[in-house]
Each structure stands twice: as structure tokens, then as C-alpha cells.
Amino acid sequence: MNTPANHDDELRCAEYALGVLSAAERRELEREAGENPLVQANLHRWQARIAPLAEDAPPVEPPPRVWQRIQRDLGVAPEVRAARRAPSTWWDNLRLWRWLGLGAGIAALVLLAVNFSSLMHFGQPTAVVSPYMVAAIARQDGVTHWTATVDTRRGNMVVVPADKSVIAAGRATELWLIPPNAKPIALGVFPADQPASMALPPEILAQMGDNAMLAVSIEPSGGSPTGQPTGPVVASGTIRPA
Amino acid sequence: MTHFPLRSMPNASRFVPDPTRFTAVKMLYCAERQRYGLRHGLARMNDLFESSDPARSPSPQRVDETSADAAWRDTLNRTLSAVGQEDREAFAALYKMASARVFGVILRMVRDRAEAEDLLQDVFVTVWRRASAFDPARGSAMTWLITLARNRTIDRLREHRETALDEPEALAIPSEDPTPAALAEASQARQRLEACMQRLEPQQRGVVREAFFSGASYSELASRLSVPLGTMKSWIRRSLMQLKMCLEQ
Numbered sequence: 045m046n047t048p049a050n051h052d053d054e055l056r057c058a059e060y061a062l063g064v065l066s067a068a069e070r071r072e073l074e075r076e077a078g079e080n081p082l083v084q085a086n087l088h089r090w091q092a093r094i095a096p097l098a099e100d101a102p103p104v105e106p107p108p109r110v111w112q113r114i115q116r117d118l119g120v121a122p123e124v125r126a127a128r129r130a131p132s133t134w135w136d137n138l139r140l141w142r143w144l145g146l147g148a149g150i151a152a153l154v155l156l157a158v159n160f161s162s163l164m165h166f167g168q169p170t171a172v173v174s175p176y177m178v179a180a181i182a183r184q185d186g187v188t189h190w191t192a193t194v195d196t197r198r199g200n201m202v203v204v205p206a207d208k209s210v211i212a213a214g215r216a217t218e219l220w221l222i223p224p225n226a227k228p229i230a231l232g233v234f235p236a237d238q239p240a241s242m243a244l245p246p247e248i249l250a251q252m253g254d255n256a257m258l259a260v261s262i263e264p265s266g267g268s269p270t271g272q273p274t275g276p277v278v279a280s281g282t283i284r285p286a
Numbered sequence: 287m288t289h290f291p292l293r294s295m296p297n298a299s300r301f302v303p304d305p306t307r308f309t310a311v312k313m314l315y316c317a318e319r320q321r322y323g324l325r326h327g328l329a330r331m332n333d334l335f336e337s338s339d340p341a342r343s344p345s346p347q348r349v350d351e352t353s354a355d356a357a358w359r360d361t362l363n364r365t366l367s368a369v370g371q372e373d374r375e376a377f378a379a380l381y382k383m384a385s386a387r388v389f390g391v392i393l394r395m396v397r398d399r400a401e402a403e404d405l406l407q408d409v410f411v412t413v414w415r416r417a418s419a420f421d422p423a424r425g426s427a428m429t430w431l432i433t434l435a436r437n438r439t440i441d442r443l444r445e446h447r448e449t450a451l452d453e454p455e456a457l458a459i460p461s462e463d464p465t466p467a468a469l470a471e472a473s474q475a476r477q478r479l480e481a482c483m484q485r486l487e488p489q490q491r492g493v494v495r496e497a498f499f500s501g502a503s504y505s506e507l508a509s510r511l512s513v514p515l516g517t518m519k520s521w522i523r524r525s526l527m528q529l530k531m532c533l534e535q
Contacts, residue, residue, distance in 0.1 A: 058526040067444040096476040103386035
């Protein structure tokens with residue numbers, strides 16, 4: 045952690061604002077500014093000092109197509125609204141996935157109970173045939189934020205929000221797989237408040253055994269720059285066969 | 287709060303899924319209000335012109351331009367704040383007011399029209415999504431917009447150039463000081479900054495301008511101007527600290 049407003053921070057904020065830092069140095073300073081309000085304030089001051097230079101660039105009227113594309117991106121252009129509506133199939137249905145996630149969670153619990161009792165009865169484990177695995181990714185206080193359902197046959201995973209999450213601007217939620225006694229493996233940035241699906245290659249799938257965990261950390265918007273979690277872990281959960 | 291041990295575990299095999307593989311439910315913005323209008327922004331601007339205070343300008347002969355500029359900036363601040371409240375009419379007004387300036391800056395940096403258009407689109411989509419983070423107490427809307435646009439552009443330039451370093455760069459184009467006529471129309475902040483820029487060594491002033499308008503990194507600037515990297519760093523760092531001292535006087 046940096047001491048507040050030291051000379052090095054001051055210089056790097058100035059250099060960032062002018063735009064002379066390398067990509068890695070820029071990411072590093074953005075990360076620090078996200079954690080340290082003093083660095084953030086310093087950066088704002090430098091941006092305000094430098095930005096007036098931009099007035100020297102003569103204004104250039106952009107062609108109308110740029111505005112049309114912006115409207116399209118934001119989903120407000122009429123002809124695109126129709127197109128957008130079409131692909132909103134069952135796959136995009138938040139409610140469906142929430143119920144499925146909840147159902148899968150309950151199924152996991154039931155199966156666990158059944159396994160446990162059959163273990164008690166016969167003294168040997170019953171083979172689990174289901175191709176699905178589930179994890180309730182919960183905060184430390186036990187509130188589930190996301191449910192993850194892994195389809196091991198098809199090699200994909202669906203992550204569904206179970207609770208409303210508020211992520212600061214410029215930050216993103218990144219998902220990590222933590223096999224027992226191993227380093228976290230980055231699974232990628234995912235939208236905190238929307239269902240998301242991702243493909244899992246076999247080498248990742250192989251690590252998704254019993255007792256592996258899924259965890260979510262808060263990272264810069266493009267994801268962790270180091271390949272390992274850099275921000276706080278906000279929720280985690282163990283993967284169980286469903 | 288749990289933290290993963292950080293530096294102790296370098297180079298874990300990293301798997302980043304292709305973001306296009308994520309399917310997500312995109313929220314549709316309220317369909318019944320898809321038409322933009324300018325009434326909002328213009329009405330606010332007229333109000334401001336009537337009520338702006340000429341006493342705020344420093345020299346009597348420039349009363350009109352300065353108060354008009356202050357009013358314009360004030361309107362822009364309010365418009366961006368309204369965009370933060372998801373006001374789509376305000377968003378259209380903001381684009382009308384600021385897109386040409388933002389585009390001018392991006393175009394100057396990337397010098398490629400298609401790429402500049404792409405960046406402008408990206409910048410304004412981000413403006414809509416992030417406008418609620420704008421705080422007029424911390425800085426002006428114009429600074430916010432220019433900073434966002436420059437950051438996006440610099441990131442894009444780094445993506446290209448850090449993969450292709452041997453790209454034959456145009457010969458160093460000296461970035462010229464603004465003409466007196468241009469400066470007379472500039473904001474007070476720009477005039478103050480120029481007064482401080484004029485105190486720098488002419489060569490170092492040129493380098494600061496070049497850095498700002500090219501978005502180039504230290505190493506690119508050094509090779510472009512055929513100066514050792516250390517020299518380039520010390521020129522720019524000294525200039526930045528001199529500017530800070532001068533601006534804080």
C-alpha cells in the first residue's frame with residue numbers, strides 16, 4: 045500500500061494524465077486509484093490540469109452514422125429493437141435460470157442427503173450418475189449471490205445471479221476455480237447481474253471435482269491483470285454433484 | 287474479507303474465455319421513450335445565457351465570450367448530470383454539444399477516421415453507462431469527457447503499438463503552440479495553462495504537447511524524437527512538476 049500522495053504517486057498520476065505510461069503501468073495505477081482515494085483524487089487533479097490542452101484540437105463534426113451506432117448499441121434504435129427481441133429465447137430468461145439454479149441447489153441438497161443415508165445403510169458410496177454439478181456462491185454471511193450449474197457432458201457452465209449485486213463503476217466480477225490445494229484458475233469476467241454462460245474446456249472441467257470451489261473477486265473492468273485475484277473475494281461456494 | 291495470497295503464486299495457467307461466448311440478457315431501454323429531442327438541453331442553455339453573471343469574467347472586453355463559454359460549460363455539466371439520471375434526451379443533447387470536440391481530440395490522436403469513429407462510439411456508449419459516476423464537484427463535464435476519450439484512445443493505441451513496435455512512425459511533427467487568436471477564444475483554464483506552458487523551455491513544451499496529442503508512451507516518444515529514454519523521462523517529469531507549481535500559484 046502506498047503512503048498517501050508521495051512524490052512517486054504524484055509523478056505517476058501526472059504521467060498517466062498526460063498519457064505517457066505503458067499499458068501495464070496504466071493498469072497498475074488504475075488499480076491503485078481504485079483502492080486508494082488519495083491516489084484517485086490526485087489523478088483527478090492532474091486530469092483537470094492537463095485536459096484544457098484538448099481545446100487546441102479543432103472540433104470535427106462526426107458523421108451521423110456514429111450516433112446511429114451508439115443508439116443501436118444502447119438498444120434504442122427502432123429497427124434494432126425488433127431484432128434484439130427475437131433472440132431473447134428461454135436461454136436469456138433470467139427467471140427461468142433463477143428457478144433452475146434454485147432447483148439445482150435443492151436437488152444437490154436432496155442428493156447429498158440421499159447419498160448420505162445410502163452410505164449409512166450400505167456402508168459404500170453410491171455412484172453419482174448425474175452429469176450436472178452445482179455451486180451456491182455465497183457471501184461470508186451465507187447469502188447466496190450466484191448459483192453456478194456445470195454441465196459436465198456439454199462442457200459448459202451457467203452462472204445466475206440470485207441476489208442483486210452492486211459493483212462499482214470500472215470494476216468487474218471475475219470468477220475463479222480453486223481446486224483443492226491448488227492455485228485459483230481464472231474463468232473470466234462475467235456480468236454480476238445477468239445470467240451468463242461459458243464454455244469449459246476439458247482441462248478446466250477436469251479440475252471441477254468434488255471439493256473444488258468457485259469464488260468471485262472484484263477486479264478492474266478487464267479482469268485481473270496478474271492472472272491471480274487482486275481484489276477482495278466477495279463470495280465463494282463448493283462445487284457439488286447434482 | 288478473504289484475500290487470495292497474491293504474489294506467492296505466479297504464472298498460474300490462465301484461462302480467459304472468449305467474452306463472446308457469454309450470453310447475457312441485455313436490458314432494453316424503455317421502448318416507449320425512444321425518441322430523442324433537444325428541447326431540454328436548449329431550454330436549459332437559454333436559461334443560463336440570461337442568468338449568467340458577467341462579473342465572473344476577468345477582462346471587460348471579453349465579457350461576452352467568457353460568460354458564453356462559462357454558460358456553455360455549466361450547461362454541459364448539468365446535461366451530463368442529467369444523463370447520469372438516465373435521461374435520454376439529455377444524452378442526445380450532450381452528444382450534440384460535445385461530440386465534435388471529443389471527435390476532434392480522438393482524430394488528432396489516431397489519425398484514422400474509421401478508428402476514430404469507432405472510438406467515439408465506444409466513448410459515448412460508455413458515457414451513457416457511467417455518467418452516474420460523474421460528480422460536478424470534482425471537475426467539469428468537459429474534463430470528464432475528454433479524459434474518458436483520451437484514456438480509451440491511449441489504451442487502443444497501446445494495444446496496437448505494443449504488438450507492432452517497428453511500425454514506421456511518421457517523422458516527429460512539432461506540435462505548435464496555439465495562435466493568439468485561438469487562445470483568445472479558449473477557456474480561462476486553457477489560458478492559464480498556456481501561461482504556464484510558456485514558462486517551459488520551448489523544446490520541452492513541444493514534447494509535452496506532442497505527448498498529449500499523440501498519446502505516445504515514453505519509449506515511443508524517445509525513439510520518435512531520437513532522444514535517450516532517460517532524457518525524455520526527465521524532460522517530461524520536470525515539465526509536469528513545473529506546470530503544477532505554476533498552476534498552483
